[in-house]
Amino acid sequence: MTDCKLLIAGLGGQGVVFLSRLISQAALLAGDDFITYESHGMAMRGGSVTSQVKIGNYNSPLIGHDSADILLVLAEGEYERNRHFIRSGGTCLVNSNQLVAGLPQKNLLSATAIAVNNGLPKAVNLVFSGWAAQHQAFPYSFELMQEAVRAMAVSPAIETANLKALEIGRHHKSS
Amino acid sequence: MQQVMLGNEAMARGLLEKGCTFTYAYPGTPSSEILPAFIQQGSEHGVAIHAHWSVNEKIALESAFTAAMTGMRSAAIMKQVGLNVAADALLSSTYLGVTGGLIVISADDPGPNSSQTEQDSRMFAMLAKVPVFDPATPQEASVFAGRALDLSVELGLPVMLRPTATLCHARQNISLKAIVQGQSRPEFIRQPQRWAATPKHRFKLHQQLNRKLLELAADPRFDFAAAGTRQTPPAPYGVIASGCAWALTADLLKALPEDESQQFALYKVDLPYPLHKKAAQTLLERHEKLLVIEESMPVIEYQMGDQQKICGRLDGTIPDAGALNPEIIIAALKHFSGAKKLPSEIDGATAPPGKRPSLCPGCPHRSSFYALKKALPKGIYAGDIGCYTLGINLNALDSCLCMGASISQAGSFYQTFARRGESVPPIAAVIGDSTFYHSGIPALVNARWEGSRFVLFLLDNSTTAMTGNQPTPAAGLRADGSQGPALELEMLLKGCGIEKIEVVDPYRQSELTGKLKEAWQYAQAPDGGIAAVIARRGCLMIPAERKLPPTLQVVIADDECTGCGYCIKAFECPALMVKAEDIENRITIDQVICVGCGQCVTVCPHEAIKII
Numbered sequence: 043m044t045d046c047k048l049l050i051a052g053l054g055g056q057g058v059v060f061l062s063r064l065i066s067q068a069a070l071l072a073g074d075d076f077i078t079y080e081s082h083g084m085a086m087r088g089g090s091v092t093s094q095v096k097i098g099n100y101n102s103p104l105i106g107h108d109s110a111d112i113l114l115v116l117a118e119g120e121y122e123r124n125r126h127f128i129r130s131g132g133t134c135l136v137n138s139n140q141l142v143a144g145l146p147q148k149n150l151l152s153a154t155a156i157a158v159n160n161g162l163p164k165a166v167n168l169v170f171s172g173w174a175a176q177h178q179a180f181p182y183s184f185e186l187m188q189e190a191v192r193a194m195a196v197s198p199a200i201e202t203a204n205l206k207a208l209e210i211g212r213h214h215k216s217s
Numbered sequence: 218m219q220q221v222m223l224g225n226e227a228m229a230r231g232l233l234e235k236g237c238t239f240t241y242a243y244p245g246t247p248s249s250e251i252l253p254a255f256i257q258q259g260s261e262h263g264v265a266i267h268a269h270w271s272v273n274e275k276i277a278l279e280s281a282f283t284a285a286m287t288g289m290r291s292a293a294i295m296k297q298v299g300l301n302v303a304a305d306a307l308l309s310s311t312y313l314g315v316t317g318g319l320i321v322i323s324a325d326d327p328g329p330n331s332s333q334t335e336q337d338s339r340m341f342a343m344l345a346k347v348p349v350f351d352p353a354t355p356q357e358a359s360v361f362a363g364r365a366l367d368l369s370v371e372l373g374l375p376v377m378l379r380p381t382a383t384l385c386h387a388r389q390n391i392s393l394k395a396i397v398q399g400q401s402r403p404e405f406i407r408q409p410q411r412w413a414a415t416p417k418h419r420f421k422l423h424q425q426l427n428r429k430l431l432e433l434a435a436d437p438r439f440d441f442a443a444a445g446t447r448q449t450p451p452a453p454y455g456v457i458a459s460g461c462a463w464a465l466t467a468d469l470l471k472a473l474p475e476d477e478s479q480q481f482a483l484y485k486v487d488l489p490y491p492l493h494k495k496a497a498q499t500l501l502e503r504h505e506k507l508l509v510i511e512e513s514m515p516v517i518e519y520q521m522g523d524q525q526k527i528c529g530r531l532d533g534t535i536p537d538a539g540a541l542n543p544e545i546i547i548a549a550l551k552h553f554s555g556a557k558k559l560p561s562e563i564d565g566a567t568a569p570p571g572k573r574p575s576l577c578p579g580c581p582h583r584s585s586f587y588a589l590k591k592a593l594p595k596g597i598y599a600g601d602i603g604c605y606t607l608g609i610n611l612n613a614l615d616s617c618l619c620m621g622a623s624i625s626q627a628g629s630f631y632q633t634f635a636r637r638g639e640s641v642p643p644i645a646a647v648i649g650d651s652t653f654y655h656s657g658i659p660a661l662v663n664a665r666w667e668g669s670r671f672v673l674f675l676l677d678n679s680t681t682a683m684t685g686n687q688p689t690p691a692a693g694l695r696a697d698g699s700q701g702p703a704l705e706l707e708m709l710l711k712g713c714g715i716e717k718i719e720v721v722d723p724y725r726q727s728e729l730t731g732k733l734k735e736a737w738q739y740a741q742a743p744d745g746g747i748a749a750v751i752a753r754r755g756c757l758m759i760p761a762e763r764k765l766p767p768t769l770q771v772v773i774a775d776d777e778c779t780g781c782g783y784c785i786k787a788f789e790c791p792a793l794m795v796k797a798e799d800i801e802n803r804i805t806i807d808q809v810i811c812v813g814c815g816q817c818v819t820v821c822p823h824e825a826i827k828i829i
Contacts, residue, residue: 053572055810066388070221077354077389080223082246082331082382087607087683088791090571101354101464103387106543123568163809 044074045098046181047105051124052116054081054088057167061114062093064171067190068182069097079103090120097181112179116153116167118142133179137170148216149177156214157207165207172211184212222254222391224355224384228322229254230393231362233264237292237320238399239284240268241277243655244684245296246331247385248324252294256697262396270687270696273620273655274299278306278321282375285315286412287403290366294322297338302620302656308345310375312422313411317400318369318376320362321347325381327513327540331683333602333619335538337514338379343490346426348433349377351460351489351511355389361487372429381512383461383540434491441486442496442503452482454554455504457517459486462510462541469546480554486511492520501526508534508553512541528553576607578792579763579812581754584723585676586613587788587820588752589645591726592733593672596643599626601657603649604683604756605676610789614647621656623648627671628664635670643737644671650706651681651689661713665747670740672733673715673749676723677706678756686758706751715749723752724767726819757812769815769828771806777825778803788820 048065052058059080069076074097081091094105110127118138125144128134136142139152153170157163168191175184182190191208195201222230229251232240238259242252252268259266271277274295281293295303300323307321323338342349350365352358358380369376410418433439441457458466463485470478484500486492489511500507501523509518509529518529528534534549535541551557576583586608589598600606600614601623608614616626627646634641648657653675661673681687688694693703710718717739719732729752736748755762780802785793792811796803804825818826 054574055577063388066221070390075390077387079383080386080388082249082386087574087577087604088572089574100468102383102461102468104383104465104543106469106547109543119572123571126568158809 043098044069044072044181046095046111047109048095048097048112048114048181049105049110049124049127050093050095050114050116051120052091052167053120054091056091056116057164058091058093058116061116061167061171062095064187064190064194065095065182067194068186069095071186071189071193072182075099077101077103090123092120092124112181114170114174116170133177135170135174135177137166150216151211151214153211156210160207160210162203162207162210165203168204168207169211169214172208173214173216174211176212184208218393219390220393221388222355222359223250224358224380224387225250226254226258227355227359227391228362228378228380230258230391230396231359232292232320232366233259233262233266233396234359234394235290235318235363235366236397236399237290237318237366238264238266239281239289239291240266240294241271241280241292242268242294243271243274243277243299244681244687245299245324246684247326247380247382248294248296248299248322249684249687250385251322252696255292258396260697264396264398265401266399268696272690274303275306278303278310281321282306282310282315282319284403285317285319285369285375287405288317288400289403290318290370290399292320292322295324296332297323297325297336298333298619299323300338300341301336304341304345307341307347307375311346311426312419313414314373314422314426315369315375316373316406318366320365320369321375321377322362323377323379324385325379325513327381330382333617335513337512337516338377339489339516340514342377342379343516346430347375347377347490348372348430348488349379349490350487351379352384353460353464353485355384355387356391358384359391372433374426374429379460381461430491433488434494436493439488439493440496441484441493442499444484451503452480453505454481455484455500455507456481456510456550456553457484457486457500457507457521458510459489459517460512462512462546465541465543466510466546466550469543469550477556481550486517489517490520492517497521506553508549510535510541510546510549534559573610574607575610575789575791576604577757578790578810579757579814579816580604581678581723581752581756582608582676583611583788583790584726584814584816585674585729585752586611587816588723588726588729589613589647589674589733592730593643593645593737596645596737597627597630599623599630599644599646599671601646601648601652603652603681605647605649608647611787620652621648621660623652624657624660624664624673627673628660628667628669631669631671632667641670641741644740645674645733645737646671647674647676649682650675650677650679650691651687653706654690658709658713661710661715661747665714670746672736672740673710673747674733675706675749675751677751677753679753680756680759682756682758686756710749715747717746717748718751719749720751720753723754724814724816726816763812767813767815769813771811771813771815771817772827772829773804773806774825774827775803777823778821779823779825780804781822783822784817784820784826788817790817793817
């Protein structure tokens with residue numbers, strides 16, 4: 043049974059909610075209990091957004107300071123606001139095209155540029171998670187994330203595009 | 218069987234599992250997904266349901282109440298501030314009671330994240346004398362929706378279910394029970410003394426209601442002291458919590474080292490009002506001290522009696538504003554047990570503020586606000602509730618009180634200046650189509666009657682955008698996808714006695730600016746009055762609207778951009794951004810999110826924004 047507290051930060055419209063759903067879909071496939079929280083409403087209009095995913099036996103989806111095992115940041119500007127959620131020894135992965143103070147190179151990916159260059163500008167979140175799934179701290183394997191994408195696809199075209207984005211992320215080295 | 222569901226979907230499921238068939242709602246974050254989920258799951262299972270987006274919450278509650286007068290199981294669904302709108306119906310409905318089952322779901326928004334207030338619907342339930350459940354998880358919300366309906370039938374009273382945003386938008390694996398067909402035949406038994414009770418009968422009904430509530434406060438099913446008694450001797454500190462506050466507290470206590478967590482006995486309240494009397498007394502006797510953790514107001518705490526032994530919101534152990542979070546609860550627990558003083562500042566106060574929300578790229582409202590500022594500079598812009606409240610970012614919004622208030626406020630601004638013989642500044646009421654239907658119409662009838670003069674600027678994007686694009690009466694499309702009669706805004710305005718009405722596409726900015734100027738001139742003319750300008754263009758969150766022209770290629774000429782930043786300040790389109798690492802701070806267009814509306818072209822004072 044996996045036990046993992048995962049926080050996803052980004053901006054409204056980046057697919058933060060989708061990513062949290064994808065990870066919980068993977069949890070479902072793995073047979074793990076989970077509870078997640080997603081931002082809705084006003085925050086969805088381009089503002090700062092976070093989603094919280096708690097895998098394991100929890101009642102509340104809320105994650106406290108110094109307690110997230112993983113922080114996934116889809117918009118670099120959101121790192122500073124959310125870094126205090128990471129527990130000591132926790133992992134932070136950031137979508138960024140430049141260095142981020144305090145983070146090793148291997149924790150950074152220029153996912154936006156990669157997605158745009160591959161003609162998948164709306165799939166930054168998937169490119170990012172394909173890459174993130176390679177990291178040891180990520181709760182689920184790349185293969186399980188693929189399965190989750192398949193399970194969530196609403197059409198074959200979307201499934202193909204999303205799997206492609208995930209695969210692109212997998213083969214990219216950190217920025 | 219299990220299925221992953223949002224808290225809101227789980228509540229809809231719970232209703233269907235208990236034969237609820239008539240459901241009315243007005244959209245509002247965090248409650249908006251309940252009604253669509255009810256329709257989807259109900260129709261998937263072939264249940265004969267009727268679910269409708271009412272024009273406002275009061276109508277939703279009146280409709281659901283009436284269905285419950287005929288023996289049906291019904292639901293009225295809204296957000297917490299919607300309950301304010303429905304208050305008149307709610308407070309009366311408890312005296313009358315129901316013959317079927319009536320559940321009122323009122324979703325709270327501590328924080329607040331998407332609301333005007335942090336009010337606690339449970340407090341409202343107390344005022345209205347409505348029993349209220351406070352679920353802790355999506356799974357429990359599904360079960361409690363059913364329990365609330367059953368209790369309503371059993372007591373013949375409306376019963377409230379109060380989720381908070383944390384639950385509404387939490388997602389987990391839900392255990393499902395079978396969906397059942399509700400009662401098929403309505404039966405209305407005439408009882409004028411009850412259903413149309415006069416004040417004399419109301420007194421008796423009030424006494425009956427009080428008796429039912431007293432019995433409920435002694436009902437062993439809600440004895441929250443019964444659990445957690447195994448510890449001997451009892452833990453010194455008792456913690457009483459309900460809803461999401463309980464869920465968080467339970468998780469946090471579990472994570473504490475055993476010697477610390479053993480100091481606390483946690484009790485869970487399912488029904489915060491009426492609070493189980495004996496349970497409260499038992500816990501006051503059992504523990505040295507009690508801490509009450511609840512959102513967002515001290516509803517359980519007020520009912521506990523002996524305040525000497527109680528810590529919570531009233532004595533400042535828990536802050537009296539803002540959503541609960543792990544830090545607040547840990548600090549409260551430590552303070553309560555004497556382990557550590559309350560910190561002077563909780564929460565990541567040092568974390569930089571987040572990016573504020575803004576109107577979407579290509580949003581027609583942005584063009585409308587830009588034209589308004591141009592047409593009526595130095596005006597008073599009375600705003601309202603919806604996406605267009607974000608007009609504040611564009612410095613084009615001066616007030617936002619509550620749903621529909623833009624029109625009353627514009628009228629009253631006019632009256633206060635005019636009646637004091639002052640020169641009247643340009644005044645505009647800025648209101649969206651859905652809000653206008655919700656509560657703008659009576660305000661407009663009133664303003665015209667009172668002789669007020671202003672520009673009624675109706676931002677008609679043909680949808681309830683902020684809450685997820687629910688349909689409005691304009692096109693007649695209903696919640697279940699069926700087609701009803703359409704109702705044109707123009708016709709409605711004419712019916713309210715508005716004689717000057719213009720309809721303009723907000724993408725035609727200069728035309729819109731001209732019409733707004735003209736409208737204010739009309740409002741000032743001796744024989745003038747309220748002048749309406751309808752800015753009509755569909756919301757781009759509707760996929761079909763995004764495919765419509767214009768789809769232009771917009772670029773910024775590097776050599777002409779001076780980096781003055783005016784476009785960002787005055788227009789604030791998310792697609793306009795400062796170039797990375799450009800020493801002149803020149804602007805560029807994010808082609809990924811730009812929709813090609815071309816509306817920013819006229820904004821640049823240096824004409825650097827071009828269509829190619």
